[in-house]
Amino acid sequence: MTAEQEAAEAPRRRGDKQRHAIVQAVRELLEEKPFAELSVSTISDRAGVARSGFYFYFDSKYAVLAHILGEVTHELEDLTHDFAPRGDDETPAQFAKRMVGSAAAVYAHNDPLMRACNAARSSDAEIRDIFDGYNDLIIDQIVPIVEAEIAKGTADPITTDVRRLVRTLAATTAFTLSGESAFVGPDRDIDAAVRVLEKLWLRALWGGQVGT
Template sequence: MARRKTATKGDIREQAILNTARELLGSVPVGQITIDMLAAGAGISRSGFYFYFDSKTAVLEALLDDVAEEMGAAARRWLDGSGDDPDALREALAVSARLWREHGPLLRQALLAEDPEFAEFREHVVRGYLNQVAARIARDRSEGDALPGPAPERLAQALVRMKFAVFAADPSDEAVDTLCAVVRRSLYG
């Protein structure tokens, strides 16, 4: 007979640390969050914390990796496509907006505050995303689907930074529609 997989005590404690971090990020700047705060919020000792994570940065990276993975999966259809595809673009932007609503404090600090705690995340994840957007722009231009303009890397950087700034301030459906229109007009006229 197959046994049901249930969360272990360790899984529950690890999740409690992550949940505490999410909660704290809503009201405490990342630089002021301590391991003691994370451990206390999870109901474990400071030494117990180190059984699950080796640093505060590791906790923050775990949170960001989950968000980045979901954003990347949602954007895949648009990034891998070609030509003007408003449905794929809107779908990707809508997921990003939802994630900004759910994880805004974390994303603001990781992507906009230039906090050194997130330097590696920004370099790895954001750089990878920028490269994918630039490749999409270059591909559409080479196929004659997109307008000529600034270098794909520069345009990708402007569009992605704009997306971060807009969603940091207003991750609404109206913002999704606005960004969709701006991206489409920038690329396809």
């Protein structure tokens, strides 16, 4: 790389570092307080950037959250191999384990972010809209997989309303992996909850009769 190219790249690298610092600041702050208590000033101070610097990259703290959820989506895509359909050498049980296990890994890696956002859904409309959009992306990936298997006669879901079924399964998975007490119980045994989720997906979509 020439000196001129190095000089041209320097501002972009600085910008990448500042954007990363802002994102990391939000992640760190969510370990300390609810999202509702975060302000642009607090985020900027933690990131070591000016408020004007924050607004150069993000319109609001919600834009940072949307950016982070985009990263989470990419992480889930990587772990699920871009939501690859079930192959001939993968049983329905293995497919359910791949999908639920990947989601569990992503939630664990991004906790407490995911936990905090799920907790704030009921009281913050913007977070709810962002998270609903994130969930819709996941649902849009899974529904065609199920519909293709139905067409081949290799899946037998408990209802013909596949999209609503997948939405219900996805929501149950999200709240369970977020550690909601109503879903995991007082012992908060996430590993046991994941095993139940795997069986739930399997039986809801395949009746639990194939590949168990």
